[in-house]
Amino acid sequence: MKAEDILIALGDIDESLPQICDEPFPKRITPIRMKWISAAAACAAAILLSTVALTHRSVRPPVTEDTTSAEYIGITAAEQTTLPAADQETKSERERDTAMYAIPSGAVTRLPRETVQTAQQSDTWTNAATSAAQWNQPSRAITTTQARGSSLEESSGYVKATQRVPSQQTTTTAPSLSGALLPGQYPDLMYQGRQYTSRGSSDLQGKTGRSLGTAVLYGSDGDPDSGTQAELFIIPDISADAAVAVQFSDGSCFAYVNTQYAPDTLGELMDGLNLRANLTYGNVIVREDGYEATTFPAPEQSAFWSLFDRAAKPDASGNRHTETVTIQVQLPLLGYSSASVGLTADGYLILPIVQPGNAYYIGEERVQAFLQSVRG
């Protein structure tokens, strides 16, 4: 065994174990700290007893400006004379310091101000918060994100380019409509009783067909006054049942897809989206044992399209299909820059284009024949 083996094997421990590092680092309780905590507990008990005593007092002594703090903790006028002079202190300071003078026996003793602060454990919390903040290090990471802008696709060649929103904003504040692209501001469109959803990364300017008229799109913030009018167009060779182009007043034009589009057969879906012309494909990822994946280069055209059994019907069983083969595909006309076609061992083709998760039974033989051609 080598030292390297230990560091590598650490990566395979239960993944929830390292999450403890997100917690604040626990403070060690030293004997000295224990003594301070005991004193603080005594102070807290004294305050509680004093409050109870004050509540049950039948006759209160007359309150003067100089006896305010003493009155609050329920000590007698004679005892007040033992208090240190507070001429230089303001009233609020005296009120805050009342805890310093109270101990359970009722006698008046001065405890250092630090004792009271320890009672509140302010330093512990501050250190804990600092520790957590340093570990999570949001500032550096967010700076990196912002500096790199939206170039994920450039660096990996796979992950689609997106408009980044800093994590800090998305987790703590509601997104502002004004900063988003128009499809982000107006994600939904109702047209002829069908609901279409924006595909923000598509750009159809100058690529549209005939006009379908106008429609009003409403904002994602739910404000009915924030609607905007846009003109709808046909996307050439794509059924308007499946997707339309929406041109906003600034001239930008984006695809909106009908996520409920469900033709009877895979062939009709292929025709409605003109997949043979618009769909491109890339690598094939095969999972041998459920986790480890082997990537194969893009197969021949004939092998890929042989999967698309035109007569296949969508699976209406509602069963969830576990895909073992993933084919990276793109449909840039509709803004799908990193989608995928899935294949299952039991002969289903999963095509999450337009309508998410649609599965078509194409038969195990087709899947096996495809895998053979991919593996060469």
Place this chain on the structure above:
Amino acid sequence: MTDQGIIQLYWNRDERAIQETDTVYGAYCRTISGTILCSDEDAEECVNDTYLHTWNAIPPQRPDKLRAFLGRICRNLSVDRVRKKAAKKRGGGEWNVALEEMEMCVPGGEEPEQVVENDVLAKSLEAFVRALPERERILFLRRYYYLQPVSDLAAACGLRENTVNVTLHRIRAKLKLHLEREGFGL
């Protein structure tokens, strides 16, 4: 978006899953990767690889905690990358330092180069980590799981560097004893 929402996007093979993952956990992954690789450029590539691995792993997997799931993938990819860099003598950063520290944990035996099954060793290490007190567990995992430099570790935990070094040394001694008891040195 919640973890379950993001995972559902992965199951639906919806590419927005990657965008949402980056929005919610991008900074977290970059911190892990950046700490191990000490290079923003390498870290960015590693984070993108993490998303690709996640895309390939879900489905069929459906992790309970996406943060932990991503963290492990990102850590292991970053370690793979830093090992390659170290092998090419292009700098291994904290990896090389951590390796030197970990040398003392390797149990001595007749066959020092004995091949150990990774999953068996991982199970043993997991048991060891679980048995550590909370403070030691955090220090050990930050140092050897996330490869956080001792200086950063000390600052993050509000400890002096010397304290961290001494504590880590004691933990490594315990680990060596644990591994010997588990029969790894035989």
